Amino acid sequence: MSPREPATPDTGAGSGRNAGGGPGAGSGRGVGGAGGAARDPGLQPERTRLAWRRTTLTCAITAVLAVRGAVHGPGTATDVAGTAFIVLLWLAFLGLAHVRIRALAAARPAPLAPRAALGATVCVLALAGFAVAVIL
């Protein structure tokens, strides 16, 4: 799979020179403005990608619990609607994580878009709202 490859030192150095030389803004305050461009010892994009994976997994577990709570016996219309809602919710989160993980493959990933952060939050809030509806 190619997403992992751009993080190797060679490619990183090429685009790193671009980013470091262009704006020169981050180099003043950043840890590795120009010198650290060739190598990222902390493997930050990798760790962030795994964090998204973990979060998607947590979301899946919560979604399973939600479906378990919503379905009682033979499938009534409400059960099916509830299950469909949760599955769509989980797919939305999965899509969000997927888009972000793709973006993290860049040598210098852009910061997370606020819209994505908001989307993840809305997913959690929707799950909580669904839980309230199921419990009451």
Added chain:
Amino acid sequence: MTDFGKDVRLWFAPQRVREEGETPDYRFSLANERTFLAWIRTALALVGGGFAVDQFLPDLRWGVRVGMALALLAVGAACALRAVNHWVRCERAMRRGEDLPLSRFPVVLSLGVGLVAVAMMVIVLMGWTNGR
């Protein structure tokens, strides 16, 4: 409260975060993102806990069970909102070169979770269940 309003507007206006200050080292942004995700996981776990209380403790009285579940769900929702809010504030502070924002939320969350745990223990030890 006005500060909070300003933060909320920032959630919906991504370009306004970018307008301020300078772009920090991408590693700082990614660390901030991971912190955000850790909070989201915490929120998801709390919501999952709400589901679990409802589903796996059928012996509890209805009021206790529902109250406990709703408390966990409310804390989970608060956690999710706080996650995105704190993320935006940290991102902005980094762009402006300011100190990262302090927060009382972790203390409140710890106390809340501790309280629920103690309440749970008391309920079980005192046998305040339907006792089948």
